[in-house]
Amino acid sequence: MADAFLEARGISKAYEGVQALRDVSLSIGRGEIHCLVGENGSGKSTLIKIIGGVVEPDQGVVVIGGRPHGHLAAIDAIRQGIQIIYQDLSLYPNLSVAENISFNQFVERRTGFVSWKEMRAIAERGLAEIGERIDLEESVQNLSVAKRQIVAITRSLTQNARLIIMDEPTSAITREDVDHLFSVIARLKAKGVSTLFISHKLNEIFQIAEVVTILRDGRKVGDFPTAELDDAKLTYLMTGQRIQYTPYKAPARTSVPLLEVRGLSRRGHFREVSFSLWPGEVLGLTGLIGSGRTELALALFGLNPPDSGQILLNGKQARIRSPEDAGRLGIGYLPEDRLTQGLFIGQSIGDNIVVTVLKKLLGALGLLDPARRRKTEKRWLEELAIKAPSARVRAWSLSGGNQQRVVLAKWLATDPKVFILDGPTIGIDIASKRNIHEIIRALAQRGIAIIIISDEIPEILHNCNRVLVMREGRLEQEIQEVSAVGEAELLAVVGGRQGNGTS
Known part of the structure; x- marks a missing residue:
């Protein structure tokens, strides 16, 4: 790409024998809205961490503004204008909007004093740059997820961001908020700021992206102008499967x-x-x-x-x-936030499955019957096809899809009507x-x-x-x-x- 802001060339990375990425290349133009898609485990997270200097590749080079970086550190990536906004947004919930937006600038100066007037001015300029208004004194923990995203984006801009990477930014916001976020991304584009957008939602990909890069099993399938794709083609390129739905018919x-x-x-x-x-x-x-x-x-x-x-x-x-x-x-209920409301994330799959039916698993002396427990765990591991070597595996180590199956199993074990x-x-x-x-x-x-x-x-x-x-x-x-x-x-x-x- 002639006017590329960033290029990743021939990137490969392995973890303990598992090949996360194999000879992957990516090019993002100045002011381009680029989408990176692929199934869980396709290598998306590893690639963005390499671009952001968080992870070092085994092979390949990252080129920023025409300058190659064989060993890019996170601070170097930030200074070159690369900002990553992860799903958790990495904000300080107990600090104000102004403090969150301006904090990093004062840290970089390494001075022992803070000018509150300057802090407000930095935050005001950043919000004005993308046409947003938020109460600068409001504590971030009181903001909606959508408003917190605006704070995170503004913080990036105050650090001279030229490429903002957004990891699943719409997973916890409504349709209205998605539209608003996309209008902000369009304003960033008009200012020459590039966006790399990671999402599983096909309708949003087609709404916002100009170019789509598809990964599958650690390899790049290809780069495609969005106009050349539709739901069926994109799904097939991502999964290697042709997925079709038939309407659900309820019984009499x-x-x-x-x-x-x-x-x-x-x-x-x-x-x-x-x-x-x-x-x-x-x-x-x-x-x-x-x-x-x-x-x-x-x-x-x-x-x-x-x-x-x-x-x-x-x-x-x-x-x-x-x-x-x-x-x-x-009555069973699977909550919206599986990580904080649905799972005991640090506990095993088995612990999560049986927690709702412990009384049913008690033996004659009122103690947990190991045989009944194993039977219950085995049933739901098999019935819901939870991909794990055993029920002793911790829930945090599972993919999103398998974590959701564990939450399903927890409630299905209660035999809900x-x-x-x-x-x-x-x-x-x-x-x-x-x-x-x-x-x-x-x-x-x-x-x-x-x-x-x-x-x-x-x-x-x-x-x-x-x-x-x-x-x-x-x-x-x-x-x-x-x-x-x-x-x-x-x-x-x-x-x-x-x-x-x-x-």
């Missing part, structure tokens, strides 16, 4: 719903919500931020008890004031998503009633037989025939650009 309804919600309300969260759910159904629940969808799910699981209304199971009124109540009644899944495939690659979706369908075919909460419209359309759209705490619309609705039409309903009712 029983005379009495398995779950019925009547006029459920909680002040400030949701109002007068009513719906029914039958065995074997996969019900989609979607809506914008603040719509009340997760708050409703938490109410059904006893973590956000309603002020009024009724919950009925098999036609009988149920009192659910705690997760223990929900569990006894056969109703299973609520909030963002079941967040941060998971395409092939793993398909596997999770197949598991969900298999559970529904066994008669479990399932609720999928998601703002990924394709996920809702491909896997649900019916959809509820929430808006500002109310049910905006119920879609009975999902197969008759297109992605654009459902997006319009979610965004409030289509009338209320049932279709």
